[in-house]
Amino acid sequence: MLDADAELIDERIAVTGDLVATVRELMTAAATSELAPEELEAIRGELAVLAARLAERSRPTPLRQHLDLAAIDRVRAGASWPLWRHNPLAIPLDVRVHDGVASADLVPGPLYEGPPGSMHGGLSAAVLDSLLAVLAQVQRRRVVTVGLQVSYRAAIPLGAPVRLVGRIVGTEGRKTTAVGEILLPASGPGQPETVAVSAEALLVEIPGAPD
Numbered sequence: 001m002l003d004a005d006a007e008l009i010d011e012r013i014a015v016t017g018d019l020v021a022t023v024r025e026l027m028t029a030a031a032t033s034e035l036a037p038e039e040l041e042a043i044r045g046e047l048a049v050l051a052a053r054l055a056e057r058s059r060p061t062p063l064r065q066h067l068d069l070a071a072i073d074r075v076r077a078g079a080s081w082p083l084w085r086h087n088p089l090a091i092p093l094d095v096r097v098h099d100g101v102a103s104a105d106l107v108p109g110p111l112y113e114g115p116p117g118s119m120h121g122g123l124s125a126a127v128l129d130s131l132l133a134v135l136a137q138v139q140r141r142r143v144v145t146v147g148l149q150v151s152y153r154a155a156i157p158l159g160a161p162v163r164l165v166g167r168i169v170g171t172e173g174r175k176t177t178a179v180g181e182i183l184l185p186a187s188g189p190g191q192p193e194t195v196a197v198s199a200e201a202l203l204v205e206i207p208g209a210p211d
């Protein structure tokens with residue numbers, strides 16, 4: 001690949017990441033705005049123009065930053081991995097892997113709501129699944145999830161920080177078992193974090209290099 005092509009791809013990845021981050025802010029603002037109906041209708045019209053402009057040239061699926069072997073080496077050296085940066089429907093996570101433990105911080109926003117005031121269980125499952133799949137990938141295993149068992153132990157309030165952690169507990173042939181948790185902050189100094197959600201994933205290696 002020519003240097004100029006690589007630069008263009010890097011620029012597209014950066015600019016699209018920023019664009020999608022702004023679209024996420026827009027999604028929250030649109031869903032929660034209490035402006036007057038006529039103002040909302042005017043904004044909808046402006047946004048429809050922008051959506052049509054973006055769609056003038058498009059790709060079939062979201063831009064994707066590949067967790068390839070070079071990126072895996074960076075993550076193993078301490079860099080975080082910006083998962084789902086380019087898909088506004090997914091929950092973005094900066095995944096770190098240290099001493100075999102994957103972790104990420106998250107503040108569930110208004111759009112993550114399931115039961116009133118707390119995070120949707122399917123989204124909790126999705127973020128843990130993503131974290132554990134990245135962890136396996138960082139072990140240079142290209143995997144898909146074939147099973148995910150989730151236990152919901154405490155509600156996760158919206159707007160407050162939580163921590164995700166995951167680790168691999170076994171590998172057998174193509175199969176990897178990994179466990180993860182979503183942790184609520186300790187209620188005070190010296191208190192433990194509370195496990196709000198725990199999950200066990202069965203991941204199966206598929207052919208091909210990690211991507």
Ligand SMILES: CCCCCCCCCCCCCCCC(=O)SCCNC(=O)CCNC(=O)[C@H](O)C(C)(C)COP(=O)(O)OP(=O)(O)OC[C@H]1O[C@@H](n2cnc3c(N)ncnc32)[C@H](O)[C@@H]1OP(=O)(O)O
Nearest residue numbers: 067129130133134137142143144145146147173204206211
């Ligand atoms: C694409 C790139 C990946 C990138 C990864 C990371 C990238 C960056 C992060 C992305 C983060 C988001 C990623 C989220 C992860 C998903 O959401 S993945 C999407 C949901 N999962 C799927 O679509 C998987 C669908 N299933 C399949 O495609 C096929 O079942 C598979 C996995 C290819 C396996 O089929 P197969 O190659 O014919 O192998 P098979 O012999 O059936 O199974 C192999 C072994 O697994 C066992 N097994 C298979 N299925 C099951 C099951 N359901 N229950 C229990 N055991 C099972 C078998 O019993 C067998 O065990 P052994 O006999 O070896 O002991």
